[in-house]
Amino acid sequence: MNVTNPIENVAATTPKSYFRGEAPEYRLRFQNQSMRRVLLIACATALSVALAVSIPRLARAHNVTPPAVPANLQVPAGNTAFLVGHAVGTQNYICLPCPNPLTPPAMCPASGFAFALFTPQATLFNEAGKQIITHFFSPNPFENGTIRATWEDSRDTSTVWAKVNQSSSDPAFVAQGAIPWLLLEVVGAQEGTSGSDKLTATTFVQRLNTVGGVAPASCNSSLDVGKEAFVPYTADYFFFEK
Numbered sequence: 001m002n003v004t005n006p007i008e009n010v011a012a013t014t015p016k017s018y019f020r021g022e023a024p025e026y027r028l029r030f031q032n033q034s035m036r037r038v039l040l041i042a043c044a045t046a047l048s049v050a051l052a053v054s055i056p057r058l059a060r061a062h063n064v065t066p067p068a069v070p071a072n073l074q075v076p077a078g079n080t081a082f083l084v085g086h087a088v089g090t091q092n093y094i095c096l097p098c099p100n101p102l103t104p105p106a107m108c109p110a111s112g113f114a115f116a117l118f119t120p121q122a123t124l125f126n127e128a129g130k131q132i133i134t135h136f137f138s139p140n141p142f143e144n145g146t147i148r149a150t151w152e153d154s155r156d157t158s159t160v161w162a163k164v165n166q167s168s169s170d171p172a173f174v175a176q177g178a179i180p181w182l183l184l185e186v187v188g189a190q191e192g193t194s195g196s197d198k199l200t201a202t203t204f205v206q207r208l209n210t211v212g213g214v215a216p217a218s219c220n221s222s223l224d225v226g227k228e229a230f231v232p233y234t235a236d237y238f239f240f241e242k
Contacts, residue, residue, distance in 0.1 A: 066206060066238045070168040073183040075204045075240050082201075083239040085133050085151075089122025091179060095219035095227040113222070115215035115229060120149070124237060133199075135237070142188035149184060151205070151237070156196030161188035162205050179213035179233060182206065201241040209236040 064081040075081075093115035098108035102116035124133035131154050139145035140161035148161035162184035169180045184207070189200040213233025218224060 064238065067208060068173070069181065069183075069206065069208060070170045070173055072166045073168055073181055073206060073208075075183065075206065079203050079240040079242055081238050082241050083132075085124025085126065085237045085239075087122040087124045087135060087233075087235045087237055089120060089135065089233065090230040091117060091213040091215070091233050092119050092121055093215045093219075093229045093231065094118050095224045095229075097222075097225060111220045113219050113224060115219045117215070120233075121230075122233075122235075123154075124151070133237075140188040141190070148187060149205075151199060151202075151239075153192065153196075153198045156192035156194065156198050158192040158197050158199040159190045160186050160199045160202045160205075162186045162202075165204075175211060177212065177214055178210040179235075181208050181210060199239070202239045203242055204240040206238040206240075207235050208238065210234070 064084050066081050066084075095113060096103065096116050098112055098114040098116075099105040100116060102118070103114050108114055119137040120135055122135040123131055124135060126132050133154055134152050136150050136152075137147050138150040138161070140148040140150075142161065148163055150159060150161050152159045164182055165185045166183040167180045168174065168182075174181055182205075184205045186202050186204065189202065191197050191200055211234045213231050213235075215231060216229050218229070219227060
């Protein structure tokens with residue numbers, strides 16, 4: 001019994017012009033399919049461009065309102081807050097003879113020994129509790145490696161470095177037993193690995209609403225030198241741009 005192959009039967013009875021794309025019906029169907037593909041690609045491209053333009057604007061469209069601050073911590077006119085991060089972490093200290101490169105003579109106690117801050121180690125979260133930034137000290141490549149306060153975006157890795165301009169422990173604003181509020185000026189900015197730049201427009205950073213973080217009083221003699229203390233703290237960091 002001969003068993004015929006249905007695919008061969010179709011091939012045998014189908015004009016060769018269909019396989020070459022020469023039949024009118026094939027050409028019309030192919031043209032319609034091609035046009036639909038072109039339209040889909042065009043729509044997808046337009047949508048991706050629109051999203052690329054609109055998303056950064058939406059991200060910066062939220063109203064960010066810093067609290068009242070001491071007069072010396074006010075950001076210069078023309079700068080607007082565009083981002084706030086709620087920090088949870090530690091202020092990390094080491095006991096050293098005083099003075100030293102981290103502690104000037106005016107800040108040295110009578111004992112001649114003091115804890116010096118060698119880095120903060122904190123994670124910043126947005127209002128929804130999502131991690132957005134990490135905070136630490138690192139060499140600033142724009143100042144020949146000078147160690148500066150650093151913020152790195154957790155998603156796009158864009159980074160800014162800043163120096164302290166002003167500090168305040170005014171009891172009308174700063175909680176008892178909390179590290180000072182600060183005004184920092186950006187002195188270096190770097191795009192992320194993919195050229196992204198969420199943080200690079202930052203001009204100033206305010207550290208406000210601090211809780212905890214103060215060094216302990218246990219660095220009093222040469223026996224304490226080298227002792228480290230990782231003191232928990234929280235704070236709000238407000239980022240400004242022009």
